[in-house]
Amino acid sequence: MEGFEGASSSESVLDLSRLNLNNNSLDTVSEKRRKDTKQLYLCYNRMTVLPESITLFSNLEFLDISNNTLSVICEDIIRLTKLKALIAKNNRLNEFSLPKHFGSLQLEVLNFSGNRFEEMPSQCLQLLRLQSLSLGGNRLKSIPAEIESLTSLELLYLGGNQISSIPAELANLPCLSYLVLCDNRIQSVPPQLYRLHSLRSLSLHNNLLTYLPREILSLVHLQELSLRGNPLVVRFVKDMTYDPPSLLELAGRTVKSKNLPYSHKDLPSHLVNYLDMASKCPNPKCAGVYFDSCVRHIKFVDFCGKYRLPLMHYLCSPECTSPCSSNPQSDADSDDDNSVPADRLQRVLLG
Numbered sequence: 001m002e003g004f005e006g007a008s009s010s011e012s013v014l015d016l017s018r019l020n021l022n023n024n025s026l027d028t029v030s031e032k033r034r035k036d037t038k039q040l041y042l043c044y045n046r047m048t049v050l051p052e053s054i055t056l057f058s059n060l061e062f063l064d065i066s067n068n069t070l071s072v073i074c075e076d077i078i079r080l081t082k083l084k085a086l087i088a089k090n091n092r093l094n095e096f097s098l099p100k101h102f103g104s105l106q107l108e109v110l111n112f113s114g115n116r117f118e119e120m121p122s123q124c125l126q127l128l129r130l131q132s133l134s135l136g137g138n139r140l141k142s143i144p145a146e147i148e149s150l151t152s153l154e155l156l157y158l159g160g161n162q163i164s165s166i167p168a169e170l171a172n173l174p175c176l177s178y179l180v181l182c183d184n185r186i187q188s189v190p191p192q193l194y195r196l197h198s199l200r201s202l203s204l205h206n207n208l209l210t211y212l213p214r215e216i217l218s219l220v221h222l223q224e225l226s227l228r229g230n231p232l233v234v235r236f237v238k239d240m241t242y243d244p245p246s247l248l249e250l251a252g253r254t255v256k257s258k259n260l261p262y263s264h265k266d267l268p269s270h271l272v273n274y275l276d277m278a279s280k281c282p283n284p285k286c287a288g289v290y291f292d293s294c295v296r297h298i299k300f301v302d303f304c305g306k307y308r309l310p311l312m313h314y315l316c317s318p319e320c321t322s323p324c325s326s327n328p329q330s331d332a333d334s335d336d337d338n339s340v341p342a343d344r345l346q347r348v349l350l351g
């Protein structure tokens with residue numbers, strides 16, 4: 001395999017792509033070359049196993065082994081202590097392909113898109129330095145709540161799976177800037193996502209969303225929101241479900257709206273806790289609060305003066321909804337206080 005030595009331009013980069021390599025091909029690279037190599041490309045070969053000989057490249061920082069037929073990653077990969085990026089797109093990996101201690105790697109970038117994962121491997125949730133995780137085009141059915149442990153994550157790509165819901169724990173990722181969840185089966189977005197203060201791009205196209213939580217308006221850094229291919233409701237939904245409030249709720253609402261003082265001296269602790277849980281009615285013309293009883297109401301909010309986005313509101317009572325006009329899509333139903341300035345959301349892709 002003399003051809004290897006001249007295969008790349010720089011000393012630290014070794015490109016062994018498209019050479020029909022099999023599992024035993026790495027042993028023939030010279031020892032000096034192995035030591036010098038920081039970036040290794042093994043794409044479009046015929047490897048079924050990431051061979052143990054990979055550990056001969058002791059200074060490796062970047063490994064791309066995409067487009068092989070890999071179904072096993074060797075146990076010894078964890079000896080590559082300098083490895084920062086592992087790209088293994090379009091292989092045959094699943095949650096049983098990874099070694100037990102894979103989570104001890106110091107990876108910052110991991111790309112397992114186009115494989116056969118049915119669940120997110122628990123080892124990946126131990127990679128605490130991970131900044132970019134791609135598992136697009138797999139067979140994932142859910143996102144584990146433990147995703148919240150990846151606190152360095154800036155990019156999470158999970159497009160093209162079979163995910164049906166978003167866990168609220170996802171909102172605990174302080175650095176997350178790019179969240180791609182397109183082409184899944186997601187029916188709702190948890191309101192907690194407003195806590196993703198770094199979020200710049202949210203990709204939700206081709207899902208089963210009918211509305212978004214109004215809290216999405218708090219994502220001040222959001223520049224891109226893609227929503228095409230969702231069954232977003234386009235007109236005012238008239239049938240509201242509203243259970244009359246309980247006596248406890250009515251009493252609680254009065255205490256809160258009249259600003260009556262209360263403390264643990266006056267009330268049993270469960271009532272104090274109950275009172276503390278009051279939600280403020282989002283209607284700007286209403287000073288009311290609610291507890292368990294509220295009206296689910298979809299409001300259309302103008303985005304960039306171009307699109308009207310259905311947002312879910314919870315209001316304190318049916319009287320609190322806007323008066324229904326004869327034209328259900330008329331501007332009377334638009335909430336001017338919540339309109340989003342065009343400069344804030346630069347690209348909303350609904351079409």
Ligand SMILES: [Zn+2]
Binds near residue numbers: 281283287288316320
């Ligand atoms: Zn109200």
